[in-house]
Amino acid sequence: MNERSWRVWAAAVFILALGxxxxxxxxxxxxxxxxxxxxxxxxxxxxxxxxxxxxPVLGRQPVSREKAQPTSLVAWTPGLLHTLxxxxxxxxxxxxxxSCAACHGAxxxxxxxxxxxxAGQSPEAIYKELRDFQSGHRTNPIMNTMAQPLSxxxxxxxxxxxxxxxxxxxxxxxTELAGADVVxxxxxGDPARQLPPCNACHGNYSGGPIDVPALFGQSEKYLVAQxxxxxxxxRKNDIYARMRNIAAVLTDQEIDGLARxxxxx
Amino acid sequence: MTxxxxxxxxxxxxxxxxxxxxxxxGFWQMxxxxxxxxxxxxxxxxxxxxxxxxxxxxxLMPTLFAMGFGxxxxxxxxxxxxxxxxxxxxxxxxxxxxxxxxxxxxFAGRATVLxxxxxxxxxxxxxxxxxxxxxxxxxxxxxxxxxAMGRWKRANPGRPVxxxxxxxxxxxxxxxxxxxGVAAELLFQVLPVALGWRAEYDVGLARTLFSxxxxxxxxxxxxxxxxxxxxxxxxxxxxxxxxxxxxxxxxILFLLYSLPVGIHHLLMDPEQSYAFKFLxxxxxxxxxxxxxxxxxxxxxxLEIAGRLRGGRGLFGWIGALPWDRPIVLATGLAxxxxxxxGLGGVVNMGYGMNAMVHNTSxxxxxxxxxxxxxxxxxxxxxxxxxxxxxxGSDVGSKTLERxxxxxxxxxxxxxxxxxxxxxxxxxxRRVATFDYSNPIIARWGPxxxxxxxxxxVLLASALLFVVNLxxxxxxxxxxxxxxxxxxxxxxxxxxxxxxxxxxxxxWNAFVLVLMLVAYGYPIAQFxxxxxxxxxxxxxxLPVGP
Numbered sequence: 001m002n003e004r005s006w007r008v009w010a011a012a013v014f015i016l017a018l019g020x021x022x023x024x025x026x027x028x029x030x031x032x033x034x035x036x037x038x039x040x041x042x043x044x045x046x047x048x049x050x051x052x053x054x055x056p057v058l059g060r061q062p063v064s065r066e067k068a069q070p071t072s073l074v075a076w077t078p079g080l081l082h083t084l085x086x087x088x089x090x091x092x093x094x095x096x097x098x099s100c101a102a103c104h105g106a107x108x109x110x111x112x113x114x115x116x117x118x119a120g121q122s123p124e125a126i127y128k129e130l131r132d133f134q135s136g137h138r139t140n141p142i143m144n145t146m147a148q149p150l151s152x153x154x155x156x157x158x159x160x161x162x163x164x165x166x167x168x169x170x171x172x173x174x175t176e177l178a179g180a181d182v183v184x185x186x187x188x189g190d191p192a193r194q195l196p197p198c199n200a201c202h203g204n205y206s207g208g209p210i211d212v213p214a215l216f217g218q219s220e221k222y223l224v225a226q227x228x229x230x231x232x233x234x235r236k237n238d239i240y241a242r243m244r245n246i247a248a249v250l251t252d253q254e255i256d257g258l259a260r261x262x263x264x265x
Numbered sequence: 266m267t268x269x270x271x272x273x274x275x276x277x278x279x280x281x282x283x284x285x286x287x288x289x290x291g292f293w294q295m296x297x298x299x300x301x302x303x304x305x306x307x308x309x310x311x312x313x314x315x316x317x318x319x320x321x322x323x324x325l326m327p328t329l330f331a332m333g334f335g336x337x338x339x340x341x342x343x344x345x346x347x348x349x350x351x352x353x354x355x356x357x358x359x360x361x362x363x364x365x366x367x368x369x370x371x372f373a374g375r376a377t378v379l380x381x382x383x384x385x386x387x388x389x390x391x392x393x394x395x396x397x398x399x400x401x402x403x404x405x406x407x408x409x410x411x412x413a414m415g416r417w418k419r420a421n422p423g424r425p426v427x428x429x430x431x432x433x434x435x436x437x438x439x440x441x442x443x444x445x446g447v448a449a450e451l452l453f454q455v456l457p458v459a460l461g462w463r464a465e466y467d468v469g470l471a472r473t474l475f476s477x478x479x480x481x482x483x484x485x486x487x488x489x490x491x492x493x494x495x496x497x498x499x500x501x502x503x504x505x506x507x508x509x510x511x512x513x514x515x516x517i518l519f520l521l522y523s524l525p526v527g528i529h530h531l532l533m534d535p536e537q538s539y540a541f542k543f544l545x546x547x548x549x550x551x552x553x554x555x556x557x558x559x560x561x562x563x564x565x566x567l568e569i570a571g572r573l574r575g576g577r578g579l580f581g582w583i584g585a586l587p588w589d590r591p592i593v594l595a596t597g598l599a600x601x602x603x604x605x606x607g608l609g610g611v612v613n614m615g616y617g618m619n620a621m622v623h624n625t626s627x628x629x630x631x632x633x634x635x636x637x638x639x640x641x642x643x644x645x646x647x648x649x650x651x652x653x654x655x656x657g658s659d660v661g662s663k664t665l666e667r668x669x670x671x672x673x674x675x676x677x678x679x680x681x682x683x684x685x686x687x688x689x690x691x692x693x694r695r696v697a698t699f700d701y702s703n704p705i706i707a708r709w710g711p712x713x714x715x716x717x718x719x720x721x722v723l724l725a726s727a728l729l730f731v732v733n734l735x736x737x738x739x740x741x742x743x744x745x746x747x748x749x750x751x752x753x754x755x756x757x758x759x760x761x762x763x764x765x766x767x768x769x770x771x772w773n774a775f776v777l778v779l780m781l782v783a784y785g786y787p788i789a790q791f792x793x794x795x796x797x798x799x800x801x802x803x804x805x806l807p808v809g810p
Contacts, residue, residue, distance in 0.1 A: 006763040007771070014521075014775055015549060018782065050790060052539030078464055078800065121554030188307055191698035200308060 025159040072237050073135045074128050076210060084123040099146065100158060108165035113221040120167025121213055126159035128211040129237075138237040167217050174264040182257030193249050198258060202207040209239070220263035227255045266715040269336050269347045271657050275357055277648060278331025278433065281731060283364070284641075287321035288727035290314045295680065295720035299713040300701040311697035312377035317368060319380030322637075324399055325364045327486040330644050331440075332356070332406040336431045337651060339413040341748035342427040342496075346449050348412045356405030363398025366391050379695065381475065382455065384466040387801035390459040393451050400444050410437035418768070425762040428512050429752055434515040436488040438769055442776060443485055446477025456670055457802050465798035469536030470791040477528035477784060480549075484523035486636055486775060488516065490599065490643035494563045497650055499594040500753035502586055505568025509755035511562040513766040515555035521775055522551045523781030529749075532619045536796075541787050542616070544627050549614050556607060559602065565594075566753070593665045595646030598674040602638035609685060623660070624695070627688025630681040638677040645670060645730055652737045654748040665733050672726040680719025683712040 026048060032079035034044025037059035049068040054061050065123070106112050108119025118126055134155070150158075175183045184190075189197035201208025202215040215223065226233040229235035230247035238244060249256075296303040297311050340347050347353060369391075376388030414426055414434040426434075454471040457463040476676050495512040498506060506512065526549040531537050571582025589592050609631040612618045622628060649666050692699075692709055701710045765771050 003763050003765075006765050010765060011769070017548070018779065021544045021547040025547065026540045029543065030540065042483070045540075047542075048538060048540035049786070050541065076800070078798070081800070082464075181501070186349060191306070192700060192702055194700040194703075196308060 002136045005224050033057045045146070070137070071239050071241075072128065072132050074131050074211070076124075079250045081210075083156055083207045084127060084159060086160070088157070088164040097158070100162075103142075106161070108162045108167075110219060110222075113219050114225075115219065117167070117218055118162035120161055120217075122210075123156075123159040123163040125213040126162055127155055128240035129213075138235060144214045167214065174261050177264055178257035180259065182254055184257060185254060186261060195246060195249060198262075202262075209242075215262040217265055218239065218263055219235040220259045223259035223262060224255055226257070229254075269340050272347075272350065272353055272357070273333045273337045274655055275348045276329045276336065278734075279332065279357075279361060279495060280329035281648070281734060283446075284326045285328075285727055287318045287326070288724050290318040292321075292717075292720040292724040293714075295717050297697060298699065299717045300699075300710040301714065301717060302808070304502070308697045309374065309377065310477070312379065313371060313374055314694075316377055316379050317351055317371045320367055320371060321364075321769075323380050323397060323482070325360070326369075327489075327636075327640070327644075328403050329360065329398060330657065331436060331485065332360075332403060334492070334647060334651075335406060335410055335437065337748070338429045338433045338492070339410060339656075342429045342752060343413060343417045344749065345413075345417060347409070348416060349409055352405055354456055356402040356409075358402075360399045360404070363395040363400075363402065363517030365395070367395030370395070373566070374727070375485070376638055381479070382414070383475070383607050384455060384458070384468050385799040385802045386460055387455075387803040390456060391499060393456050393459060397448070397451060398449065403440060404444070406436035407441050409662075410434050410552060423761070425509075425767050427752065428479075428506075428509050428780050429492055431513060431767070432492045432495070432516045435520050435769065435781070436485060438773065439481060439488070439520050439523060440485045442520075442780075443478050443481035446474045446479075446527070450474035452479075464787045465800060467796050468799045469534070469790055469796055470788070472531060472534060473528070473536065473784075473787055476530045477524070478527070479530050480527045481523040483636065483747055484519050486640050488519060489517070489647065490640045491519075493643040493647045493650075494559060494599075496752050497647065498753070499566035499570060500564065500751060501590045501650065502570035502751075504566055504573055505756040506753040506758075507562050507565035507569060510762065510766060511558050512755075513560075513762065515558045516579060517766070517772055518551070518555035518558075518768075519600055519781065520530050520772055522548055522555075524776060525779040526552075528783070528787065529614055532616055533623045541783070545783055546757050548618065553607075556603070563596065563600075569756075588669060590648040591663075591670055592643075592646040594667060595642045595670050598670065599639045599642050602634050602642070602677065604673070606634035606639060609634065611683065618741045622688050624693060625688035626684045626692045626708075629694045630684030630688060633684070634677065634681045638674070642670060642673050642677075645673065648734060649737070650751060651748065652734065654751065656738055657678060661734065662733070665729065665736075665748060669726055669729045669733055672722055672729070674727055676719050676724075677724030678719070679722060680716045683715045683719075687712050687716075716801050 026045060028114065030044040030048035031041045034041065034047070034056045037057065039047070039059060043052065044056040045053045047056045102111070103115040104118050106152065108117060108121075110117050129138060130147050130150065133143040134150060136144060144250070147155075156235050185195065186198045189195045190202065195202075201212045226235065228248065230238065230243040231250065233244060236244060249260075293303065293305075294311065294314055297306050297314075335352060336347055337615075367376070370389045371392065374390075376382075376392035378386040378392070379389045382388060382393070407461070410433055414430055417430070418426060425431075432612075449545070450471050454466055454474070458466055495506060499507075526545045528537050528542055528545040529549050532542055532546075567586055568582050570587075571585040574582075574585040574587070576582030576585030586593055586597075589598065612622060612633060615627065687709055688694075688713075690709060699706060699709065699713075703705055
């Protein structure tokens with residue numbers, strides 16, 4: 001073969017291979033498949049290329065009539081996250097509104113062991129729970145009533161304010177307060193039971209979901225109550241049932257031990 | 266001995282030293298996923314390890330090998346000094362600094378995003394910056410290879426460029442095209458978010474740009490191994506290359522059909538449409554052409570050698586081949602792994618079958634067999650072949666070299682065959698631990714244990730490889746043959762080759778057309794429609810007091 005025929009052959013084979021793929025993929029397949037489900041050629045081809053939504057092999061897209069049952073109504077939109085990340089309106093020296101402070105303390109340290117400390121939680125964690133109390137996705141006789149009248153703006157402001165107070169807590173797990181098994185659970189988890197380490201999400205340098213609460217320095221009684229509530233399914237506002245699945249395989253002794261090491265000051 | 270001896274050795278040593286460390290991590294990862302209790306195992310340490318292993322094995326090791334081997338070929342096959350040796354050293358240091366930054370930040374626990382770093386997973390910007398430096402170092406190599414071939418062609422008008430150099434330049438051009446995708450993803454999507462300049466990712470666009478790179482990069486790794494098949498193995502076997510034209514055609518086809526095919530990695534993704542998936546899958550299928558051309562040509566070349574050595578009958582030539590020579594042995598074993606891995610690849614390429622194996626251990630097994638198996642075993646053999654010409658001494662232990670190559674093959678088989686099976690059973694990849702007490706997956710356990718044994722054999726083989734190289738490096742005895750003697754002469758070597766088989770102008774135009782057709786609209790759609798955006802998912806950084 002001479003120079004010219006090499007070029008001609010190369011171009012011919014190239015165009016043939018590309019042309020075959022284009023004609024079959026963009027015309028033949030969508031038109032034939034669309035025809036069998038009653039789509040006209042233009043719609044089928046537009047769908048195949050991606051100019052219209054839908055698939056060329058389905059006449060109508062399936063629609064589910066099931067009503068979704070969300071675990072929470074909170075949607076982490078960029079707008080909401082941006083608002084939550086702004087500094088609190090009241091400066092950090094200010095005090096919380098009296099209705100919150102009655103139980104959660106003027107500076108976020110609770111007035112009794114039944115109530116959680118809010119100081120130093122992330123604004124996302126506080127907002128998520130407030131919103132869930134308001135919508136009824138988390139139930140508590142006092143909090144459902146308290147959250148009901150709050151506006152979106154008030155919930156955001158409260159979340160940011162409590163988040164701005166300093167937390168009084170240990171910086172790491174107090175290993176001396178519980179047995180080696182419990183400490184191991186907190187730091188390393190237990191792969192055999194599909195238990196991730198608590199610290200993977202709740203530790204100080206964690207990479208967990210954005211609304212995960214900080215546990216260090218939390219009330220011991222409150223932690224025990226919440227783990228039991230997750231275990232029995234009484235509390236169910238955890239997305240993907242993460243905490244329900246975890247708590248379900250914890251023993252009562254482990255729950256007590258974990259609450260002890262995380263509540264240490 | 267070559268002028269660029271120290272340059273080549275620096276590249277190869279860095280490549281293989283990093284490889285040995287990453288092999289240790291790889292073994293530990295296999296152990297971590299098994300029912301056997303592994304030390305240091307947390308989810309965080311697992312993903313740190315996988316990220317370090319992938320970053321080293323995918324970005325540093327093959328790139329440095331391709332660069333070092335390319336410099337060697339440019340000097341020895343063209344028999345002219347390397348252009349811009351200072352630039353070459355600059356490329357080396359830039360890549361080394363980049364790698365140290367990336368690896369450092371991975372081990373600091375700030376980049377557990379795996380080597381594919383799919384957004385919205387987000388790592389420290391230092392990780393991405395390090396990778397960019399590795400790529401920039403390799404771009405310097407690309408330019409030097411193109412310049413070296415251009416100079417030689419001007420000095421030798423009308424003569425065919427030696428096949429090894431033609432293939433190396435094809436690889437350099439391929440890599441320039443390939444790296445554009447990931448570079449665009451890093452510059453316009455990942456880095457702006459990692460640096461906090463932008464709040465959201467366009468995940469579909471980022472994944473599409475990465476797919477541009479993700480398949481072609483495999484051919485960038487593979488081409489040095491193919492150079493071993495075409496240029497070194499036939500000579501070492503004592504024969505001739507059956508057809509040089511076939512070789513040129515194969516490398517050109519790799520350049521054309523490795524790039525416009527990456528969307529086959531996105532078959533299960535919603536952001537790309539049916540027709541473009543079909544188009545890219547059908548172009549993917551064309552890779553069987555250069556693969557079969559190669560298997561035919563190399564088998565024919567080895568048959569020539571076998572018959573010259575006295576082999577008779579239909580298959581007698583196979584037994585007559587000098588299987589004690591590392592590169593001949595590695596070529597044979599690489600073909601076995603290429604055959605099995607290629608069949609697995611055909612499964613991945615089919616839309617329906619892909620849906621079944623997608624995101625399972627099958628995929629991990631496939632790319633370990635093709636890259637870790639076929640490609641890396643040839644890297645070993647190429648190193649054993651060219652090392653004596655670099656250090657001027659050829660002792661080493663041929664027995665240990667054979668043991669190393671056989672054990673790598675055996676280890677890879679023991680590890681990846683059960684892995685394929687586990688994938689069919691549904692075992693997920695990218696997962697740190699499994700609850701083998703769960704009756705649904707309990708029967709996976711024994712197969713994973715077998716894979717761990719394979720991993721242990723591979724680790725032993727990797728360490729033996731480094732030992733062999735050190736022995737080759739330190740031995741002081743008989744001088745080796747001249748590097749030029751290593752390259753096979755082709756049966757058709759005296760012929761003039763047509764100019765389109767001696768340059769890349771036309772083929773680059775074809776690549777451009779293919780990329781515009783295959784990726785034009787799939788990328789443009791993200792700018793035409795308003796895509797949903799995603800927030801970065803990042804490890805939380807230490808909070809202040």
